[in-house]
Amino acid sequence: METQLHDLIEKCSAGNREAQYKLYKTYSPLLYGLALRYSYNQTSAEDILQDSFVKIFAGLKDFKFEGSFEGWLKRVVINTAITGYHKDLKHRHHADLTEFQDVLPDENSEFDSAEFTQEELLNVINSLPEGYKMVFNLYAVEGFKHREIADMLGIDINTSKSQFMRARGVIIKRLNELKKFKISVL
Amino acid sequence: MNTPEDLFKGCFDGFEKEPSDEIWQNIQKKLFWQRFWKFDFKTLNVWYLAAAGLILGGTLYNVYDLQKNISSAETSEKNNDVNFTKRNDQWLANSENIIPIETNKTSEEKNNFTKQIIPDTPSPISEGRENGEIFQNTDIKTVTNTENKEINIPDFSASFKMSSNTGCTPFTVEFKNLSKNTDYCYWNFGNGDVSYDNDGKTTFTKPGQYVVTLKTVNGTFCQFYSDTVTVYEQPQAQIAYAVSSKTIIAEARNTKASSFVWDFGNGKKSVGEKVTHTYNDYGNYTLNLIVSNNICVDTVTAGISIAPQEYSINFPNALTEETRFFPKGNVEEISRYSLKIMTRNGKEIFTSTDPRKGWDGYYKGEKVQRGVYVYNCQYEFSNGERGNLTGNITVLWE
Structure with a gap:
């Protein structure tokens, strides 16, 4: 499998259209799923996916096979999403989650994975402002450390930590509300 | 049980979704344009040659044209364009045809520009x-x-x-x-x-x-x-019911409701998706059902008729090897029953007080002879109605 991938990457670097399509077909569902998590709607996710693949094909010759190829691909997508976010940040003010989003002491913060559908969870995370969503995604799903997130987003490490905690608080609140609503409808 | 972080990680790690086919087309277009614009000596592009040629050609033409204009400018023809004449190494505009140049925006206008409202173009x-x-x-x-x-x-x-x-x-x-x-x-x-x-x-x-x-x-x-x-969800109520004597069984159908309240029209109520009720008296009643789903309510009514039943039973007129002789009809409503079977001469050969037990054609352990026999049945139904039936039975066997 390793040599097959190696071959494919080389062919793509050389501009072989068929090889490029094969690479795209293999990895686009995973990378599209990733892009959807970092954007609010299909159109911007598609933009991120397109730009990412253009960068991927351009950067393939620089891929030195150190570390996972899939990890490298995902990193390109995330960086593309972050670049878009930074461009946006310059033009618009992104508002802040105010203090009263802290989790109440007796609020339930544990959940059964069977309680929510993927769509419901996607909606919950999409209800966060973009910066908070990004921090939460990077920390909780991608597993980056706050130091790494601070570097990637160009923010202070404490900002990353506090944004994550606030995002987490809002998510807990939303999930509990959703849970209550679902039970009342039964 | 999971923390929110684990919940999201579990759900989205490895989450895949097929993008639409357009995406690949768009990527190919972008790759093509990228290659096109990339100035790479290794892949010398035919287009570059053509573009270079055009630019060169254009420049040459302009130079040539300029030369021509310079030589004809000395003979300044009067027309509506501004004509430049050269005097003392300076180009001067013909004062009769000066076209004023726009002045710069005032500083106030410049400041207002930042307040200009330009709605974002995005969809x-x-x-x-x-x-x-x-x-x-x-x-x-x-x-x-x-x-x-x-x-x-x-x-x-x-x-x-x-x-x-x-x-x-x-x-x-x-x-x-x-x-x-x-x-x-x-x-x-x-x-x-x-x-x-x-x-x-x-x-x-x-x-x-x-x-x-x-x-x-x-x-x-x-x-x-x-x-x-x-x-x-707004529920839609429908009733399905069946009446047997004075008892009704009713069921709510096609609802998206969580609560069901029935009113039988006689002052009695009941709750539940399926209910049973026995009326005391015959009559016409209005059955009402209210279904609700939190704050959403729907109601439906049905007219129920509780009337005394007309019951009846009847007997076959023949008996063969395959059949038995027993009553058919509202047998389950029979409350009292007495059947006698006799020969034509009046000799009793069978009696029964159980409407479910028929006569198999035997007397004292033996099949009776072919022929015609007589039956007489006296009965009473659950509603008090009484009856009496008499008739012939033709026994058909060897």
């Missing part, structure tokens, strides 16, 4: 990209950006009130915009519907909890205000 979809669901931010006067510089933002707000926040499908809600000092507003109703109108209005066709967000913009700043709308 509502990319607007939705920043549509974070946020809480009231009306008290912010100053804000810090990521470089920790203080910025003053204009005093504007985002706020609205709704006609109602809870309803049944289909649920139409109107939103009154209470925001102040905005350039424009953008509504995201959370159900796929969006709007740029000042006031909002949308219809929720599916049950759920929806977050409605209003984004207001002033200059390069924006704010959000959100509220929740809860929509329950």
Whole structure:
């Protein structure tokens, strides 16, 4: 499998259209799923996916096979999403989650994975402002450390930590509300 | 049980979705243009040669043209264009045909330019990209950006009130915009519907909890205000029922309800999806069902007729090897019964008080002879009606 991938990457670097399509077909569902998590709607996710693949094909010759190829691909997508976010940040003010989003002491913060559908969870995370969503995604799903997130987003490490905690608080609140609503409808 | 982080990780790690086919087309286009614009000596592009040729050709032509103009300028013809004549190595415009050059904008106009309202060109979809669901931010006067510089933002707000926040499908809600000092507003109703109108209005066709967000913009700043709308499924009530004597069995059908209340029309009520009730008296009653799903209610009625039953039974007139002789009809309603079977001469050969037990054609352990026999049955039904039946039985066997 390793040599097959190696071959494919080389062919793509050389501009072989068929090889490029094969690479795209293999990895686009995973990378599209990733892009959807970092954007609010299909159109911007598609933009991120397109730009990412253009960068991927351009950067393939620089891929030195150190570390996972899939990890490298995902990193390109995330960086593309972050670049878009930074461009946006310059033009618009992104508002802040105010203090009263802290989790109440007796609020339930544990959940059964069977309680929510993927769509419901996607909606919950999409209800966060973009910066908070990004921090939460990077920390909780991608597993980056706050130091790494601070570097990637160009923010202070404490900002990353506090944004994550606030995002987490809002998510807990939303999930509990959703849970209550679902039970009342039964 | 999972923390929210684990919940999301478990759900989205490895989450895949097929993108639409267009995407690959777009990527190919971008790759092509990228190669086209990339100035790479290794892949010398035919287009570059052509472009270079054009530019060169154009330049040569212009130089040639300029030469021609210079030589003919000395003979300045009178026409409407501005003519330049050369005098003392200086180009001067013919004063009769001076076209004034636009003066620079005044400094005041320059300052106003920054206040110029240019709504963002995006479609509502990319607007939705920043549509974070946020809480009231009306008290912010100053804000810090990521470089920790203080910025003053204009005093504007985002706020609205709704006609109602809870309803049944289909649920139409109107939103009154209470925001102040905005350039424009953008509504995201959370159900796929969006709007740029000042006031909002949308219809929720599916049950759920929806977050409605209003984004207001002033200059390069924006704010959000959100509220929740809860929509329950409107149930539709239908009754199915069966009546037996004075008892009714009724069932609610096709409902999306959680609560069922029946009124039998005789002052008695019952709850549940399926109910049974026995009326005391004959009569016509109105059966009423109210179903509800939280705040959504539906009701339906049916006219029930509880009337005395007309019962009857009858007997066959023949007996063969395969059949038995027993009554048919409302046998289950029989409360008292007496059957006698006799020969034509009146000799009793069989009696029974059980309507379910028929006569098999035997007398004292032996099959009776072929021929015609007589039966007589006296009976009473559960409703008190009495009857008496007499007839012939033809026994048909060897």
